[in-house]
Amino acid sequence: MIHVFQYHDDYYVYDTGSGSLHVADERTAKYLGGEPVCLTDEELAEIAALKAEGLLDAPETDARPIKREEIKALCLHICHDCNLRCKYCFADEGAYHAAREMMSFETAKAAIDFLLEKSGKRKVLEVDFFGGEPLMNFDVVKRTVYYAKEEAAKRGKRFLFTTTTNGLLLDDETIRFLNEEMENVVLSLDGRKEVHDEVRKTVNGKGSFDAVIEKIKKFVRARGDKHYYVRGTFTAKNLDFSKDVLFLADQGFDSLSVEPVVTEIPDLEIKEEHLPVIEQEYDALCDAYIEREKEGKGFNFFHFNVDLEGGPCLEKRVSACGAGNEYFSVVPSGDIYPCHQFAGDPKWKMGNVFEGTLDPAIRGKFANSCLFTREKCKDCFAKFICSGGCSANNYHFNGDIEKPYEITCAMMKKRVECAMRVLAARKSKEI
């Protein structure tokens, strides 16, 4: 499959089968896009050469995911409570539609034991401390990290830890610990003060921007060259979210991710009618992104990274995120769910870390789900980059993990095109 797209006077040709990206002149691009253009013999020879090299119109893989029993990652819901009350929170403002509670060390320890036991020959395991707000249960986070490291060392394994935090409880002690122990830290900040304060409220109903901004800046200054992301959410109320991304970059944050909200709250939900504006915003952001990089003021925007040269293998590309099969969420009771977005839904409870079991039917459903079981993905140019979308989003919006949610598909395709523009700009020495 060949995907041709244009931005201003530039034409891009992406070959889905080979994963190759080309730039072309208007005539060649239109010809490859199926328009009736008469090319010269020389132009046709260029195309034939690329086809012969397997870089154009290449056959697409039908490789299925490799069946594995091993588990590689857990999301630990270390705290089902939060010190903020964000309007759009999918997790019911931290409580996950149940009583507010903390994960005990005993449960966290059992989860680590469960992961180690089920990890087979895997050497590198991943644990994400998630909430609610994980730092509200900081003592258990610390004890769990130290326990996991000790147990992993005995088995010749190691852990990569991640924490997602709203930043409110960052202080010298938490900053030092997170910087020492976490391979990645995700800090929630939505952008401009008025945008952030509109949705990210304290328990008293006040905006939280002023309470977190300096703490997050302090954290990032102390982070050095270790991974972090300042991660925002945009809603229907700030469809001009490119301004928020650039605002965050102007605050000195150089690793950013701003995501579309996942909610059905009427005034916040992203709807189909918003898509044209959102697509324009991604283009505007992409222009600014390339311009800033040219000026030596570049930053990393998560979605504008697409590694066409050293990206994941085909097996990974068709397997999607691994939720429900090699990656699970564990809630404070020890119950296991396919991922954090299924947490608390009894239909998706898969087991409990104290029992060490996983429901084979639910696991089988996720293990068998892949790019090729998602009918709508068949004709999508971005399928080997997207790998079929988020199962949880598919389920929550379309009632089936196999039915991609069209609105996120549209945004995904636009972001992939932007990422390709960035790549082309870099490769063309334009930057």
Add this chain to the structure above:
Amino acid sequence: MIKTIAKPQEKKITGCGECRSTCQSACKTSCTVGNQSCERITREQKIDGQK
């Protein structure tokens, strides 16, 4: 005119399972495999670079 900007590396490594879980990175709603690099290629390039 058509010019190749990027193509996958010759080295095909499939299914080693070293890669990170997709949803563990920057976001928890729309992470994709395409935003990741192959851990193994990255590691090997790092080692090559140190030689």
